[in-house]
Amino acid sequence: MVSIDRDKLYDGLLGLAIGDALGVPAEFMTRKHLNRKPITDMINGGCWDQPAGTWSDDTSMTLATIDALNKNDWIINKDTLIDIMINFVKWERHGKFAAHENRFDIGNTCLEAIDNFSVNKNPYTCGVTGDKRCGNGALMRILPCIYIESDMDILSVSRLTHDNETCDLASLAYTAYAKELMNGKDKYEALGVIREIIDKNPAYNKTLYKLFNNVGENEIYSTGYVVDTFEAAIWCVLNTDNYKDCVLKAVNLGDDTDTVAAIAGGLAGLYYGKDKIPTEWVSTLRDIGTLKRICFNE
Numbered sequence: 001m002v003s004i005d006r007d008k009l010y011d012g013l014l015g016l017a018i019g020d021a022l023g024v025p026a027e028f029m030t031r032k033h034l035n036r037k038p039i040t041d042m043i044n045g046g047c048w049d050q051p052a053g054t055w056s057d058d059t060s061m062t063l064a065t066i067d068a069l070n071k072n073d074w075i076i077n078k079d080t081l082i083d084i085m086i087n088f089v090k091w092e093r094h095g096k097f098a099a100h101e102n103r104f105d106i107g108n109t110c111l112e113a114i115d116n117f118s119v120n121k122n123p124y125t126c127g128v129t130g131d132k133r134c135g136n137g138a139l140m141r142i143l144p145c146i147y148i149e150s151d152m153d154i155l156s157v158s159r160l161t162h163d164n165e166t167c168d169l170a171s172l173a174y175t176a177y178a179k180e181l182m183n184g185k186d187k188y189e190a191l192g193v194i195r196e197i198i199d200k201n202p203a204y205n206k207t208l209y210k211l212f213n214n215v216g217e218n219e220i221y222s223t224g225y226v227v228d229t230f231e232a233a234i235w236c237v238l239n240t241d242n243y244k245d246c247v248l249k250a251v252n253l254g255d256d257t258d259t260v261a262a263i264a265g266g267l268a269g270l271y272y273g274k275d276k277i278p279t280e281w282v283s284t285l286r287d288i289g290t291l292k293r294i295c296f297n298e
C-alpha cells in the first residue's frame with residue numbers, strides 16, 4: 001500500500017489550483033499587455049468570463065486523477081488508468097471535478113483522447129500520438145504522480161492524453177523535480193534530477209541551458225507548447241523566493257497563463273507549503289470544498 005502524505009499533497013494541489021485560478025482571467029493575454037497592466041490579485045472576467053477564483057481544466061483533470069488514484073489505493077494498473085479516463089469523461093460531459101460542476105475549457109488533444117477512450121475503452125491506446133501533439137495537457141495534470149514511484153507508471157498516466165517522447169520527458173522531469181521539492185531539497189540542487197532525465201536527449205540541451213544559466217525573461221516563452229510551459233514554470237520557481245511572487249510572475253508572462261501558473265504553483269506550493277499562500281486567495285478560491293474532499297479522500 002502506497003503511503004500518501006495528504007497534507008503535502010494538499011500543499012501542491014492548493015498551489016496548483018490557485019495558480020490556475022489567478023491565470024484564468026488573463027489567458028491568451030500578451031506579455032506586452034500584462035507588462036502595462038499586470039495581474040496582482042484574483043479577478044473575474046477575461047476570455048472565459050468566470051467569477052474570481054475559478055479554476056479550470058488543469059485543476060479539474062488533476063482532481064479527476066487523484067479521485068481515481070484514491071479508489072485504487074494509488075497503485076497504477078489497467079483498472080486505475082481506466083478509472084482516470086472515466087473521470088475525464090465525467091468531467092468533459094457532465095462537469096464533474098470542475099468548480100461548481102461548470103466546465104468551460106478543454107484542450108484539443110485532451111478532448112481527442114477522451115473521445116478515443118469513449119470509443120475504444122482502452123487506456124493504453126486512447127492517448128493521441130504524434131510529434132506535433134506537444135501541448136501541455138499531460139504536464140498540467142501530472143502532479144499527483146509525486147506519489148508514484150515507477151517511471152513507467154508515471155508515463156502510463158501521462159500518455160493517457162499525450163503519447164509522445166517530448167511530453168513523456170516533461171512529465172517525468174516535472175514529477176522528479178516536484179518530489180525533490182516535496183522532500184525539502186533546495187530548488188537549485190533539485191535541478192540535478194531534471195538534468196539526469198533530459199540530458200540523454202540532445203534535443204533538450206537548450207532547456208538545460210536556460211534552467212542552469214538563469215536566462216532573462218526574454219528567453220522564456222510561456223506558450224502551450226509543453227517545453228515552453230515546462231521551462232517557464234521552473235524559471236518562475238527559480239526567479240522568485242515566495243509563493244505569491246512565483247505565481248504572479250507566471251501569470252504575467254502571458255499567453256498560457258493559467259497552465260504555466262498552475263504548474264509553477266504546484267511546485268511552489270510543495271516548496272513553501274500551503275501556509276505561505278496568501279489567505280485572501282485561499283478564501284476567494286471557488287469550491288475549495290471539492291478540492292479538500294478529494295485530496296483528503298473524505
Ligand SMILES: [Mg+2]
Nearest residue numbers: 056057058258
Ligand atoms: Mg486551463
